[in-house]
Amino acid sequence: MSKNILITGGAGFIGSHLVRHFVNKYPSYRIINLDKLTYAGNLESLKDIESAANYSFVKGDICDAKLIQEVLENNQVDGIIHLAAESHVDRSILNPMEFVTTNVIGTVTLLNAARNYWQERKDVRFYHVSTDEVYGSLKDGEYFLETTPYDPQSPYSASKASSDHFVRAYGNTYDMPYILSNCSNNYGPFQFPEKLLPLFISNILNNKPLPVYGKGENIRDWLWVKDHCEAIDLIYHKGANGETYNIGGRNEWKNIDLIHLLCDEMDKKLGREAGSSRGLITYVTDRPGHDMRYAIDPSKLERDLGWTPSLTFEEGLGHTIDWYLANQEWIDSVKSGSYQNYYTQQYGSRLEA
Numbered sequence: 001m002s003k004n005i006l007i008t009g010g011a012g013f014i015g016s017h018l019v020r021h022f023v024n025k026y027p028s029y030r031i032i033n034l035d036k037l038t039y040a041g042n043l044e045s046l047k048d049i050e051s052a053a054n055y056s057f058v059k060g061d062i063c064d065a066k067l068i069q070e071v072l073e074n075n076q077v078d079g080i081i082h083l084a085a086e087s088h089v090d091r092s093i094l095n096p097m098e099f100v101t102t103n104v105i106g107t108v109t110l111l112n113a114a115r116n117y118w119q120e121r122k123d124v125r126f127y128h129v130s131t132d133e134v135y136g137s138l139k140d141g142e143y144f145l146e147t148t149p150y151d152p153q154s155p156y157s158a159s160k161a162s163s164d165h166f167v168r169a170y171g172n173t174y175d176m177p178y179i180l181s182n183c184s185n186n187y188g189p190f191q192f193p194e195k196l197l198p199l200f201i202s203n204i205l206n207n208k209p210l211p212v213y214g215k216g217e218n219i220r221d222w223l224w225v226k227d228h229c230e231a232i233d234l235i236y237h238k239g240a241n242g243e244t245y246n247i248g249g250r251n252e253w254k255n256i257d258l259i260h261l262l263c264d265e266m267d268k269k270l271g272r273e274a275g276s277s278r279g280l281i282t283y284v285t286d287r288p289g290h291d292m293r294y295a296i297d298p299s300k301l302e303r304d305l306g307w308t309p310s311l312t313f314e315e316g317l318g319h320t321i322d323w324y325l326a327n328q329e330w331i332d333s334v335k336s337g338s339y340q341n342y343y344t345q346q347y348g349s350r351l352e353a
């Protein structure tokens with residue numbers, strides 16, 4: 001199995017956990033992390049492994065065909081785990097073209113480079129890390145299976161669906177070895193504080209409003225980020241070529257119920273009066289085209305590869321809150337630069353709605 005692995009987007013939320021996981025667990029592998037370091041990518045997240053002998057970092061864009069070709073050749077890459085993407089739905093509504101560029105053109109650029117470099121090799125693997133959002137929105141009682149037809153509803157999910165299709169098309173047309181997974185909402189340390197949980201933890205701490213979109217009735221299926229990384233490891237090593245695996249922790253929460261739980265846990269941890277953080281909840285204009293419900297059926301991954309999540313949601317949420325409370329400087333560091341302007345542009349008007 002592959003020993004020189006290129007991980008794209010390794011300075012992002014999931015990517016940083018995945019890079020750490022592979023670097024620590026497989027000392028005989030060489031892990032090359034290629035990341036453009038957009039607003040969402042931060043090398044602060046990898047401080048503990050940056051000088052490991054089996055790790056190297058390349059700052060670069062997956063749309064840069066020449067650079068990718070060089071990285072593949074110079075490192076004799078025999079496996080690619082591709083996570084680099086624009087990942088935030090709200091941003092995709094404001095600026096879809098960035099999502100087409102990175103998520104679609106970037107993925108195809110990477111596929112082309114891999115095809116040129118690998119030629120007819122079959123002992124290699126292109127792994128695309130994708131999202132459950134490609135399947136669209138569910139009604140009560142339904143679950144996403146690997147066979148669920150694609151029905152993306154946001155510019156973000158349309159771009160991820162398109163990149164999934166290109167990966168399969170390269171497998172079908174050029175016989176390139178590939179594998180895909182589609183995962184539900186991840187949570188945990190090192191997530192950029194524009195996503196629900198880190199944003200709300202940070203706002204509760206600073207007594208700022210908690211902008212709940214619409215009525216807060218949308219449902220998401222939450223997974224501890226390290227359980228996602230364990231699943232990627234298993235799929236990369238043991239998954240069957242050309243297969244897709246859905247990853248999720250059977251852990252559905254209505255947004256408002258999750259936010260109430262978070263507020264109550266934060267009150268306890270901060271020693272605040274019970275119920276005080278709930279007072280920060282502010283209902284704002286809904287996200288346009290907001291998908292109502294996601295829920296993964298992970299039976300195939302459980303049955304074929306023996307994966308199970310390691311933590312209950314209550315444990316994972318507790319660890320997550322503790323981490324953000326103990327790592328305020330990480331939040332301040334990633335929020336510097338272009339983020340502040342974006343925050344005002346996106347949420348300023350909603351909070352007044």
Ligand code: NAD
Pocket residue numbers: 008009010011012013014015034035036037038039040041042060061062063082083084085086087088102106129130131132160182183184185186187192
């Ligand atoms: P993230 O936004 O935290 O990180 C994305 C990383 O990609 C950043 O480090 C960024 O600098 C890098 N990047 C962006 N554009 C790039 C480019 N053109 N070239 C090179 N690097 C670039 O995202 P995340 O939440 O860690 O998600 C990682 C992947 O997992 C994405 O493909 C996403 O679609 C998928 N995914 C995320 C979730 C989730 O809940 N966060 C769930 C399922 C799937």
Ligand code: DAU
Pocket residue numbers: 087088089090130131132133183184185186194195196197199211212213214216218219220255287294
């Ligand atoms: O399902 C997997 C997807 O999960 C990933 O593919 C995406 O990359 C990831 O960002 C995530 O997408 P969501 O849109 O579900 O995550 P987000 O944290 O933005 O929102 C979670 C839910 O909370 C969603 O229903 C919108 C709502 N929300 C979000 C924010 C940021 C709010 O009500 N208020 C907010 O301020």
